[in-house]
Amino acid sequence: MRIPQDRLTEPSDCMHAPYPELVERGPHAGPWKVLDSRTQDWLASSGATIKVDRTLFVPFEAGGLPVCMHELAHVAWSPDRFPRVRYPLVVLQAVEDARINQGLSRVGLTILLDHEAAAHVGHLTAQDAKHGRVAAVLLRAIASLSTSAETMMRAEVDMLSPRAREIALDWLERTDARLSLASAAAGGPVAPFRVARDVARDLAGELRRYGLLEDDLRVRDATCCYVPEGTEVGAGLGLGDRARRLLERRLGRRGDGDGEAGTVEPGELTITRPPLRVRQRAAAPARFGAMRPACEGGVIRRPDRLLIDRAIFARRGRDVGGSVLVDASGSMSLSVEQLEQIVTAACGTALVAIYSGADDAGELRIVADRGWRVAEDDLAPNGSGNIVDLPALEWLARQPEPRFWVSDGGVTGVGDTGCGRLRERCMALARRAGIKRVDDADAALEALSASLDSPYTPRG
Amino acid sequence: MPRKKREKQQRLDRSTEESLWPLVGRVLASEAARTVYLWGPPGVGKSFVATREGVAHRPVFALTTTPETPAAELRGGWMPKGSGFEWRDGPIVTAMRRGGRLVLNEVSYASSDLLAFFHPVLESPETARLTLPSGETIEPAPGFQVVATDNCPVEQLPEALRDRFRSVLRVDAPHPDALARLRPDLREAALRTFDLEPERAISIRGWLALQDFEEELGREEACRAVFGRERGEQVFEALQLAAA
Numbered sequence: 001m002r003i004p005q006d007r008l009t010e011p012s013d014c015m016h017a018p019y020p021e022l023v024e025r026g027p028h029a030g031p032w033k034v035l036d037s038r039t040q041d042w043l044a045s046s047g048a049t050i051k052v053d054r055t056l057f058v059p060f061e062a063g064g065l066p067v068c069m070h071e072l073a074h075v076a077w078s079p080d081r082f083p084r085v086r087y088p089l090v091v092l093q094a095v096e097d098a099r100i101n102q103g104l105s106r107v108g109l110t111i112l113l114d115h116e117a118a119a120h121v122g123h124l125t126a127q128d129a130k131h132g133r134v135a136a137v138l139l140r141a142i143a144s145l146s147t148s149a150e151t152m153m154r155a156e157v158d159m160l161s162p163r164a165r166e167i168a169l170d171w172l173e174r175t176d177a178r179l180s181l182a183s184a185a186a187g188g189p190v191a192p193f194r195v196a197r198d199v200a201r202d203l204a205g206e207l208r209r210y211g212l213l214e215d216d217l218r219v220r221d222a223t224c225c226y227v228p229e230g231t232e233v234g235a236g237l238g239l240g241d242r243a244r245r246l247l248e249r250r251l252g253r254r255g256d257g258d259g260e261a262g263t264v265e266p267g268e269l270t271i272t273r274p275p276l277r278v279r280q281r282a283a284a285p286a287r288f289g290a291m292r293p294a295c296e297g298g299v300i301r302r303p304d305r306l307l308i309d310r311a312i313f314a315r316r317g318r319d320v321g322g323s324v325l326v327d328a329s330g331s332m333s334l335s336v337e338q339l340e341q342i343v344t345a346a347c348g349t350a351l352v353a354i355y356s357g358a359d360d361a362g363e364l365r366i367v368a369d370r371g372w373r374v375a376e377d378d379l380a381p382n383g384s385g386n387i388v389d390l391p392a393l394e395w396l397a398r399q400p401e402p403r404f405w406v407s408d409g410g411v412t413g414v415g416d417t418g419c420g421r422l423r424e425r426c427m428a429l430a431r432r433a434g435i436k437r438v439d440d441a442d443a444a445l446e447a448l449s450a451s452l453d454s455p456y457t458p459r460g
Numbered sequence: 461m462p463r464k465k466r467e468k469q470q471r472l473d474r475s476t477e478e479s480l481w482p483l484v485g486r487v488l489a490s491e492a493a494r495t496v497y498l499w500g501p502p503g504v505g506k507s508f509v510a511t512r513e514g515v516a517h518r519p520v521f522a523l524t525t526t527p528e529t530p531a532a533e534l535r536g537g538w539m540p541k542g543s544g545f546e547w548r549d550g551p552i553v554t555a556m557r558r559g560g561r562l563v564l565n566e567v568s569y570a571s572s573d574l575l576a577f578f579h580p581v582l583e584s585p586e587t588a589r590l591t592l593p594s595g596e597t598i599e600p601a602p603g604f605q606v607v608a609t610d611n612c613p614v615e616q617l618p619e620a621l622r623d624r625f626r627s628v629l630r631v632d633a634p635h636p637d638a639l640a641r642l643r644p645d646l647r648e649a650a651l652r653t654f655d656l657e658p659e660r661a662i663s664i665r666g667w668l669a670l671q672d673f674e675e676e677l678g679r680e681e682a683c684r685a686v687f688g689r690e691r692g693e694q695v696f697e698a699l700q701l702a703a704a
Contacts, residue, residue, distance in 0.1 A: 015690055015694075016660075016688075016690040016691040016693070016694050017659065017660050017694070018694045018697075018698065019652075019653065019660065019694055019695065019698040020698075021652040021653060021656065022649055022652060022653065022695075022698035022699065022701075022702050023698050023701045023702045024652075028648075028651060028652045031655070031656050031657065034660070065693060065694075065697070068694065068697070069697050069701075072697065072698060072701055073701060076701050076702070076704075103704070104701075106704075107700055107701065107704040108700065109697060109700060109701065188704075189704050190704075270615075271615060271616065273618075273619065294532075294537075295537065295539060296532055296533075296536070296537020296538055296539065296548075297532075297537065297538065298538075298593070306540060310539070310540055312540060313537075313538075315530065315532070370572075395616070398568060398569060398612070398616075400527055425657070425658075425659065428659060429658075
């Protein structure tokens with residue numbers, strides 16, 4: 001039996017998802033949602049921590065480890081609530097980042113930016129300096145304290161005008177020193193949050209006195225977008241109205257799902273087995289596998305093996321042909337006739353099932369098994385949505401190989417909404433279990449015919 | 461006891477009190493539990509209890525079924541002996557004769573041939589019969605018990621088979637004995653990671669392996685050795701941060 005070689009799923013990235021559950025203080029409150037920030041175009045930076053919703057955004061790529069460490073430090077050390085402040089929140093966020101990075105450095109986990117990230121930060125800072133945005137340069141430099149980018153940022157600060165440079169360097173030193181002294185006094189790796197709050201308040205006051213602080217200050221990619229509870233969603237992140245609405249929807253604070261929620265759970269799957277009453281003639285006769293030597297049996301076939309391994313009997317193998325899972329939701333638009341064609345072509349295979357769903361549940365129905373199939377009435381799909389792609393694939397992963405998944409690749413969960421994370425889980429599962437996805441009924445017939453070496457020719 | 465330590469111990473106690481492990485132990489020791497289906501996440505200790513709890517003086521026969529395992533392998537067959545052949549019982553028949561406990565791991569992976577063979581094995585004592593190719597018909601001896609373990613709910617099995625289990629128990633927390641083997645810091649980590657989504661979940665086995673390797677390799681290398689490079693880096697960073 002030829003095993004399909006191509007995969008319609010993407011190879012995995014070189015970074016494993018982090019474990020915020022391990023660093024979270026206090027009683028364990030359940031799993032966090034860990035999402036790939038690269039698929040969230042509304043994010044203002046490469047990482048984000050939303051403690052109130054127990055959601056972490058990190059880039060799932062080889063150079064994403066420093067971002068992971070930084071976000072985990074927010075999980076461990078940042079408060080659940082930020083106080084309301086009378087200055088742009090980004091000032092407090094920058095000082096908070098400095099506090100976190102200093103703590104990481106103290107425990108031997110210094111943030112080391114890769115070349116691309118460092119160049120990106122340097123580029124943005126140079127742009128801010130060129131346009132005279134002193135506060136932005138300073139906040140970026142503060143947020144980079146105790147990281148590998150600190151030296152580069154100090155060099156950018158050195159390029160400011162003399163007076164601005166003096167103020168900026170002074171505040172870099174003061175911030176670093178105050179946080180260091182406070183962490184030493186506290187006896188821990190990280191200064192208390194109230195110290196960061198005080199530093200940010202003082203910094204904002206001084207910048208305002210010098211006329212360097214605008215109330216609507218936005219600093220792109222300066223901080224990691226820690227979203228504190230109690231503040232306007234997206235405040236201080238530099239998000240536009242559309243991005244903020246998207247963020248609110250993802251946090252579940254708006255009722256209208258747009259199918260791109262941050263995370264969606266799969267629906268509940270029910271497996272049903274209607275009676276298999278119709279004898280289905282296979283497109284190709286079921287093939288008998290080669291005889292296999294065995295130590296037990298009724299007829300001696302291999303006496304030459306008596307002195308080798310005593311497997312003198314033989315057992316006839318029968319190729320079961322594998323398993324086929326068909327997405328029978330409305331998006332696939334499979335007619336009953338097409339389903340019947342697949343069942344006919346696949347009846348050289350052991351198992352054929354269809355699945356679909358509605359609302360928050362779905363059904364996987366076994367429609368053919370070992371040459372028998374259900375009556376035509378039982379081939380009609382139950383529900384027009386997907387809902388249960390992930391549990392259906394988990395079922396398919398336990399069935400005999402080769403495994404085929406007839407689907408357009410669209411996966412959804414509860415409410416028939418999809419999300420990138422759910423799709424990634426489905427694709428990762430398909431990859432692990434050697435499940436080949438085919439787009440439609442015709443492609444399924446061709447793949448089945450090829451795998452069975454069948455003379456069957458698809459119609460059309 | 462300091463407050464934080466007390467809270468941690470309470471969390472640990474709750475995790476075992478609220479779980480079904482005490483009930484699992486009583487069921488396995490019960491004479492009424494002739495057939496038991498035990499399911500839950502990987503690595504929580506299902507096979508561990510199935511081979512140890514409530515065994516009394518019974519011999520234990522543990523098998524892991526696969527799609528390739530034929531029923532004949534577990535039933536038995538003719539083996540050459542000298543110039544002739546003699547019948548050799550397979551592990552299921554041996555367990556039935558001796559009144560032992562038969563532990564079937566990953567039963568949902570069994571081939572359809574094997575699943576069909578389980579039907580007479582799981583019957584009640586009044587009706588359980590197995591006629592062998594040798595012509596002998598055997599009945600299970602007193603004390604014969606079947607414990608099946610799996611990661612999937614019993615609904616994944618064919619209806620006729622799942623109806624034959626007198627007890628179906630789900631365990632969703634690690635076994636307390638397995639947890640007790642871990643250091644407190646790793647025990648807490650194990651409780652926080654065993655029930656994550658499959659891509660991130662870390663079972664008790666992983667933490668026990670880390671603990672064993674740590675003495676010799678140090679924490680960082682041990683994390684890489686047990687979890688691989690990418691996941692090991694994440695686990696190591698998280699443990700370092702948690703300890704800070």
